Amino acid sequence: MNDAQRRPTLLLVDDEEHILNALRRVLRGEPYDVLTASSGNEALALLAASDVDLVVSDARMPGLDGPSLLAEVQRRWPEALRILLTGATDLDTSIRAINQGQIYRYLGKPWNDDELRFTLRQALAHQHAEREHQRLERLTLEQNRRLQELNASLEQRVLDRTAELQQTADMLDLAYEELRHSYVTATEVFSSLLAQRLPGDKQGNAQVIALVRAFAVEHQLPETDRRDLAMAAALYNLGKLTWDDHLLNRPSDLLHREERERYCRYPAQGESLLMALEPLHDAGRLIRHHQERWNGTGFPDHLHGEEIPFGARLLKLAVDFVELQCGLILQRPLPREDALQFLARYAGRLYDPELCQQFIDLCTRHAPDLLEADPSILAVDTRRLEPGMILARNLQADSGMLLLNAGKQLSRALIDKLTAFETSEGARYTLHVRQPAAGTDLAKEQPR
Known part of the structure; x- marks a missing residue:
C-alpha cells in the first residue's frame, strides 16, 4: 500500500494514562491509526516496529523526557513529524525541543480539541505535500537517468522513435518547470480550491492575482517580489479556511462584534499557517499586514504609513478593489468605477496615497480582465x-x-x-x- 492509500499512523506518548485516554477520545472518528506509549523508551520500541507518521509527546516524563525523545526521533526517523505537548511554562524545555527535536509545533495543556485536530490535519497535509514533492523529484531523476541510458546504448532505436521521445521530453520539461515553480503553482491551485467555498460572483482570488502581477510587470518589480506577491495574492484569505459559509459570504461592514473580532484575526492566522513552509515566509508577512491601514487603524499590528511592507500595501488595494465589487466589504456590491472612486476617496487614510494613484491609473487604463487589454x-x-x-x-x-x-x-x-x-x-x-x-x-x- 502506498502513502496515498494508507491511513496515517499517530503515536501518542504520555506517562499519564488519563491523558492518553483523553487524546484517544479527541481523535475518535479521525482517519488515523493511533498507537500509544506511556514512556519514551516504549515509544522508541514502537517506532522501531511500526511506520509512524507523527509523534505527539508530553514534555515532562520520567526517564526519557519529551524533548529528548523527539530529538532521538528526529535523528532516527526524520520523516516522522514531531509535536510537543506541554502543560509547563518552562521556556527552556520548549527551546530544547525546538532546537534538538526540530519539532513541527508545540501545544499547551489543557489543549483545545478543535485546535489539536486542526493542527494534526495541517501537519499531515504538509507532510503529504513534502513527500509528493520528493516523489516527483525522484521520478524526474529516474526518467532522466533512463533517457541517458537510451541515448548511450540505443541511439538507433531512439532515432526510430523520435515522436515518442519528443513526447517524453515534453513531459520532462513540464516536470522540471513544475519543480522550479512548485510553490507558486501550488498556491494558485490551492487558491482555486479556497475559492470553491464561495459563490461564483464572490470568487475574487484570480482577479487579485492578475492585478498584482500586472502592477509588478508595469513597475518592473524584482522577480523575487513578483513571486512573493503572487503567492500572497493567492493565499491572502487562507486564514478564513475554518469559517463557516455564512461568515465567508457576509460583507465585513455587517459583521457583529464577535464576528468582527474573528475577522480581524484572519491575516495573522494566514501567516501562521504558512510558517512551516520556509519559501512562503515572505509571502506570509505580506498576508499578515495586508489589512493594515495607512493611518494606523488597521490590523493586526496597527502599522502606520511606510511601516507597512510595500507588497502588503499593494495587496490591500487589489483585495479591496476586487472585494468591493464582489460585495464582501459593503452590503451593496460596487460597480468597477465606483470601486475606483472608493479607493481614491480613502487615499491617505486607508491606502498609501502615491501607490493608490498608481494602482487606479493601472485599472483605468486596462479592461476589467487585464488579459483582454492586450x-x-x-x-x-x-x-x-x-x-x-x-x-x-x-x-x-x-x-x-x-x-x-x-x-x-x-x-x-x-x-x-x-x-x-x-x-x-x-x-x-x-x-x-x-x-x-x-x-x-x-x-x-x-x-x-
Whole structure:
C-alpha cells in the first residue's frame, strides 16, 4: 500500500494514562491509526516496529523526557513529524525541543480539541505535500537517468522513435518547470480550491492575482517580489479556511462584534499557517499586514504609513478593489468605477496615497480582465489552436487541476492531447494564447 492509500499512523506518548485516554477520545472518528506509549523508551520500541507518521509527546516524563525523545526521533526517523505537548511554562524545555527535536509545533495543556485536530490535519497535509514533492523529484531523476541510458546504448532505436521521445521530453520539461515553480503553482491551485467555498460572483482570488502581477510587470518589480506577491495574492484569505459559509459570504461592514473580532484575526492566522513552509515566509508577512491601514487603524499590528511592507500595501488595494465589487466589504456590491472612486476617496487614510494613484491609473487604463487589454492575446478553443502558440495564462481543468503553465509553447502532440482530454472529460476549454513572434522558425523551436 502506498502513502496515498494508507491511513496515517499517530503515536501518542504520555506517562499519564488519563491523558492518553483523553487524546484517544479527541481523535475518535479521525482517519488515523493511533498507537500509544506511556514512556519514551516504549515509544522508541514502537517506532522501531511500526511506520509512524507523527509523534505527539508530553514534555515532562520520567526517564526519557519529551524533548529528548523527539530529538532521538528526529535523528532516527526524520520523516516522522514531531509535536510537543506541554502543560509547563518552562521556556527552556520548549527551546530544547525546538532546537534538538526540530519539532513541527508545540501545544499547551489543557489543549483545545478543535485546535489539536486542526493542527494534526495541517501537519499531515504538509507532510503529504513534502513527500509528493520528493516523489516527483525522484521520478524526474529516474526518467532522466533512463533517457541517458537510451541515448548511450540505443541511439538507433531512439532515432526510430523520435515522436515518442519528443513526447517524453515534453513531459520532462513540464516536470522540471513544475519543480522550479512548485510553490507558486501550488498556491494558485490551492487558491482555486479556497475559492470553491464561495459563490461564483464572490470568487475574487484570480482577479487579485492578475492585478498584482500586472502592477509588478508595469513597475518592473524584482522577480523575487513578483513571486512573493503572487503567492500572497493567492493565499491572502487562507486564514478564513475554518469559517463557516455564512461568515465567508457576509460583507465585513455587517459583521457583529464577535464576528468582527474573528475577522480581524484572519491575516495573522494566514501567516501562521504558512510558517512551516520556509519559501512562503515572505509571502506570509505580506498576508499578515495586508489589512493594515495607512493611518494606523488597521490590523493586526496597527502599522502606520511606510511601516507597512510595500507588497502588503499593494495587496490591500487589489483585495479591496476586487472585494468591493464582489460585495464582501459593503452590503451593496460596487460597480468597477465606483470601486475606483472608493479607493481614491480613502487615499491617505486607508491606502498609501502615491501607490493608490498608481494602482487606479493601472485599472483605468486596462479592461476589467487585464488579459483582454492586450491585443496580442487571443481567447481560442482547442479546435483553433496551432503549433507554436504560447499560453498567456495557466490552464486548469474544471476540477481545479492545473493542466499547463503559462508560458508553455504548444506543439501538435500537445494540442492533440488537449483535444482528447476534452473529449474524455466532456468539457470545453478556452485558452488564452499569444502567437509566436514573427520570423520564429517553429521547426527549430525547442520546448521551453
